[in-house]
Amino acid sequence: MPVELNNSLEQRIQSIREEIRLGCEREHSTLFEKHEVVPDLQSEINDKQKIAGSSLSPRDLSSYIEHTLLKAEASPLQIQELCWQAVQFQFATVCVNPRFATLAASVVEDSSVRVCCVVGFPLGASNTAVKAYEADRAIHDGAAEIDMVLPIGYLREKQYQEVYLDIRQVVEVCHDQQTLLKVIVEASELNEDQTIAACMLSMEADADFVKTSTGFGTGGATREDVALMRAVVSETMGVKASGGIRNLTDALEMIQAGANRLGTSSGVHIMKQALGDRVEREVVLEY
């Protein structure tokens, strides 16, 4: 039988009710304050010296990184911190859920960092019209790149027309507004032929990138996925590796396999490894 309200619970409910009343009156627009950009870090990232064991400079590497926080429980404050890290490290984008597009855009304005929002994420099983609407809203709110998930179950059942039209409709929304569209194929749920078909359908629909993974599936990017996707799309499209890229070795391997972008929540750690003892002070690394 249901637990009865006891006095202690009743008191907590009263106290939370008051908190809700106060919370509804409070202004939340300025939780986060931008810090100063740290000049030393900027000069270290822009130093021409190559990363040990690589032909890339730190700045080359940072331009691959999409600094990513897509967890359900991510708070507005954490998103703002993520965005500010992206500015500090000169990452390509911040990759966030569309609810945070406006907030993210406000933090990265006046920097080279772009806002990337996910759509139909992570299951790819919302309606095409909803994905298109979600993309349109995100662009309106400040997104310059959209990562959509294709309808995986339809692809596996070879309902190619359905998959093509799903991608195509979102492409049209994006390209009408000078926005890049990446198609997440969720390679861990596909066999090789299905991954090839996903790439070809994305290419046919004129998407700009194919992307390996949502990070919420059973697996992340593998070298093999990235190499296969790169071979199929040739040089006509970008390839974004994502999911499970946790350190510098992973990052360089994915680039070696053909990735132009790396979606990762470990961007700061990767850059620390890349900069090596050049950043011992860790001035901006305390977020």
Add this chain to the structure above:
Amino acid sequence: MPVELNNSLEQRIQSIREEIRLGCEREHSTLFEKHEVVPDLQSEINDKQKIAGSSLSPRDLSSYIEHTLLKAEASPLQIQELCWQAVQFQFATVCVNPRFATLAASVVEDSSVRVCCVVGFPLGASNTAVKAYEADRAIHDGAAEIDMVLPIGYLREKQYQEVYLDIRQVVEVCHDQQTLLKVIVEASELNEDQTIAACMLSMEADADFVKTSTGFGTGGATREDVALMRAVVSETMGVKASGGIRNLTDALEMIQAGANRLGTSSGVHIMKQALGDRVEREVVLEY
């Protein structure tokens, strides 16, 4: 460096290209054929004899169950099979992603089974307007119940106005169209006070149910979550337990703790256990 196209890959691409061309021409509307309803199963479910160790009959239990398949890779064929199982076992609903609303509604028509669609799922981090639009589309496509995910990060940061308005806007879309609205609070990501606040905000926004979990978070429903949520919402709202309900014991425990609905992908297994040796033939259990 990127893998070059070799002959073998080039051949596979050609063959998949042809398959895509054929796939785009093929009609996919009738993959699934409804089977006969099995009369024996119907009479066994409707038998008044109680389940061993419970005051519920098999029919009582089946009316709690929301037969659920929300995986990204679920195919249209699997969704249709799920729906047909729900009809056979007289479950309360089938719970599917909105892309499948029309398909699900077509299978369960002429039965008591309702279609339930998830919205803003599973992260709760799409925009309120997108959740409202997604709900509206799902209802138009045949959903009679909507399970939405609240914006978890905002709740944790006590941005209660944001959470309230998010729920309220979807409630309005649903209630304008005689549709039930359940609010998924994702209790595994909340402490007790946050769970209480989520229930109170859902109650305040006039939602019909609170629901424990998406099944994609770090944990599923616990007895404690269900009992707490039941105590907070008293008898004014329903409580749906979901995530990790895998057998008859789990199911009966959740009902005991105060759940009115059980979201589970193990509905058939649970009913087999409930019917015990009454269903040895397993006529319809081979899906």
